[in-house]
Amino acid sequence: MIGLAMVGVLGALAILPGCNDDDDNSETLSLPKQPNVVFIMADDLGYSDVHAFGGEIETPNLDALAASGRLLTNHHTGTVCAITRSMLISGTDHHLVGEGTMGAPSDERKGLPGYEGYLNDRALSVAQLLKDAGYHTYMAGKWHLGSNVANVDAPVALGTIGQTPDQWGFESSYALLGGAANNHFGHEAAGSKNYTENGAYVQPGQPGQPGGAGGSPEVFYSTDFYTQRLIGYIDAHKGDGKPFFAYAAYTAPHWPLQVPEPYLSKYKGKYDAGYEAVRAARIQRQKDLGLIPKDFTPFAGEAETLTVSAPSANNGTASARYISAVHSVADGYTDYGQGHYNKKWSSLSDLEKKAQARYMEIYAGMVDNLDHNIGLLVQHLKDIGQYENTVIIFQSDNGAEGWPIGTNAGGGFPANAASLDPKPVDEANAVEPVYSTLGTDNGLAAAKRLQYGQRWAEVSATPFRQTKGYMGEGGVGTPLIVHLPGQKKAAANSTVFTHVTDITATILAAAGVTPPSTPAPAAINVLTGVDANKGKVVYDNRYVYPVSGKSLVDVLLGKSTASVRTDAFGDESYGRAYLTSADGKWKALWTEPPFGPLDGHWELYDLSADRGENKDLSVTNPAQLDQLIQQWSSYMGNVGGVEPLRPAGYY
Template identity: 30%
Template sequence: MQTLTRTSLAVAFLLLLGISAHADERPNIVVIMVDDLGFSDLGCFGGEINTPNIDSLASGGLRFTSFYNCARCCPTRAAMLTGLYPHQVGLIRNGNSLTRNGVTIAEALGSAGYQTAMAGKWHLSRTQALPDHQAQLDWLNHQSQPDRTFSPVDTYPINRGFQRHFGPIWGVVDYFDPFSLVEGETPVEDVPDDFYMTDAITQKSVDYIQEMSQSDAPFFLYVAHTAPHWPLHAKPEDIAKYEKTYRDGWHKLRDKRYARQVEMGLIDPKTSPKPELQGQGDDWEALDEATREHMSQLMSVHAGMVDCVDQGVGRIINALKETGRLENTLILVMSDNGASPERYLNPGFDRPNETREGKPIQYEGLFNPGSETTWGYIGSYWASAGNTPYRYWKAQSFEGGAHTPMIAHWPSGLKTEPGSKTDQPGHVIDVLPTCLELAGAEYPQTFKKNEITPVEGLSLAPILAGQQREGHPALFFEHEGGKAMIADGWKLVQPKQNGQWELYHLAEDRTETNNLAEAEPKRLAQMKRKWQAWFNRVKP
């Protein structure tokens, strides 16, 4: 029998879905990446935040309940765009440039006749501070412009396969006056008085949809939000919706979200027991009344930021409807990692100390959060509650850091029951091979004279077609000393800073509450060897 090529397999899949494989009828693809979103922040994953538009994608689509990321911004974005583990393409740590031994989805689909566009955060170009601290602050504050670019221009999205790009090159922004904002290669020097980063990303996404829909060629759009990543900046009207929502504290929030998840059938309390909250510093009951109010307002701003993202998703859905593209557009919504516990209380590197006009920015104290002159964070307790039912948070390879909500919506192509859930495991490295299969595009061995590393991801197309996929024999994780491996229903995990290896039977303990490392020494040793062999293979 003749061996099928990847292209013919893709054609067969499209025909299975009843869609012509002719180029102008291949699906459009929109990937929406949210930044530091808690696993349970969205309404369709148990949250109280008002997210009706994303929830509508879930109710008409498919929710993945075992989907994984790389636990941190840069590594996840690199893996999602290339189908490779981040270590293989230069992102073993944050702040590096995406190397050229991998192709981006945009490069691969552009070669296959797709239009490509990106609105939002890149964070895959080398970021390097000026040697003088005050000069760096002046640059961040928009008060001086050194004779240099934000990062090497040849690493910008516009030079990695995206025909259009608007957004910040670095990873952290003042939402009202962002640093490192570019259009293509050109810095955006000034923004309007009513500028807000999330709305600007949404508007560009809508503009790109309208522009690209004038052509018969399909398109790939990457919507890379900065929200709800710190600093906690939101519009007053969005904050006001949640002014009183979080006054009962993080334990009550965890309890309510967990109960909703059980009621929704997202988790089974027998296999996902509710763990204790993790946190650093004083717990809720130890705080005085003023501090509790401040902490509740921080979470209100976070909620307002997520709410605004959802409003933007509604506008993107409407743009797809108005242009007649919604039916044959695959929309994927996910987060780059779990909610963040981070709190940096001093300006520097990517954190300004003044606004453009010279107003000081407050990092500490009981300030009223949300405006440009404050730089707030939700902190560890809220992050732990945000990742209900899982433990820990961003940058850790525990489920709270590396387990992402993921939604797939495709009216004319998805063959699962609307509103259904799948527990089949997936990973962000699976996004590129999925896009290529649906587009009938080849994964190249070379690209622009560069040797390309063989892809690590596996296509999600069988799951979208309502089938059982032969998934990964194992998934691996490593970031700044946080390590993990998932295989055969078990998870090996080591906390950051060289903690002790832990072992969990995920099939019976999805929330990592019963460490079986001492009870299963043979399994522990075998998985450690496999993890080390993987790391030796992928590390630069």
């Protein structure tokens, strides 16, 4: 049931000035010299999960930022966590700086430049550039860009440079090094090396650490803890006159689904109507809020699959020739893997529905708790007199996590999880003694990897197609809210294409920092004639790739409504690919079969009329599609991207 406070928020949002581009409610905005910057990253949060973007989850603190800020409704990231984070820190394409895939690939690309699996030495760091410009730089939360701690005692020949945040310009940092917490309540195994503080391994959840669940100093819950750690870093230098950059890299609502009370029970019964009903309600709210046009056609939803589609005959054999973005059926490539189960609500048993509804209740609680902590962070800025001097930016790192639910013991996810019917896991989770423990602190070093599955992720992605790991708008489109210093009113939504690298450029521009631009000297390989320093610049005695994102400062200040991008934009990961035309109208999209077209053709969508990606126009517009594919091929050459011989998502 929606409480009275939430009804007030709903009413306020329904009449928010500036909720669409036709509203005239501008105010004169300017940026102070070297403002503070707080960048908040959610983990695997879907486009519509935030209430200001159409969701039913209570997020009053983000709603308040939206009511005195700007929504950027056409924002894009990478397909998965580490890829996006590498682009945020470096300001450029992930293939250039070590995260061609999330972590080092295990296929034929292993060892290639750009596929190191950590932020490589050819990357800039937004934190280091800000630190050089006189900023304090703080980070708490998920790093996912390398785990080696610097060994200052090692001989130079063996390498002394680490990969943790302290080595990339963060003055103070508490970091989860990998991609996911084993348990949001801590309980790390003795001797684990999953967390560092300022470059030294630490164990979360130990007595004496501040900011635990329920306010107890000895109880650790990740979202609560990261907030308090970041506040502590800010307060350590409060009043010294220096600006600060604070990166709140939350791990919610990434699995395992866990949250303390009262959030664990708050949404009980809220999702009993099922996927389709919740998604339809979100679409209606998005239209009411002006986030999408009244005549917008949302993605219709993935087709129901009650059986697993068979792979091609040669799948998994040495003779397999896999269809890819560069290898078509016409060229003799015919192989692909198997499909997976994907049921609609009406096809679930009563026990499956009970478990599935509970998963989403817990997920919603995690989002609600995340919003609560964002509110604490914002209130602290007000308490120390820095709110009016701070740029606040909020986004997710990619689309919603739609990992298929497997059936192995413990509800984890084996390599072939996509082939397995989730029914046994769901029904086992719906009965006691398991059901009552879902989402709770089990006190162990590893929690059950509780997920909410493909259909709830589709709901989170509303109104778009596909989810995390894919190149559809639901996989790479995320909410973005920006609040500027002194801003009191909601500015008109920005609907032009933006990308996470633009956020890097924007942060630097707001801080008055000019990224390095002196070209690196040529380094020609005498055998190949290739210049190893092509496109690089000089910084701190290194040759690095420059920031390629475009500053959004003029857009945010209301000085421009035009796109900051004048070139086509492309990306690739795990063999999946897309390219959006320079004018933002056309999008070429490639997804491997059976999740994309079985013949492996590139799809074409007119985003100006169909951002829901419902109508493939590849057959009627072949010349337009060919042009985009050629531009994508040029993009891959420019960034050193290598299409894998077997495209496959990261699941």
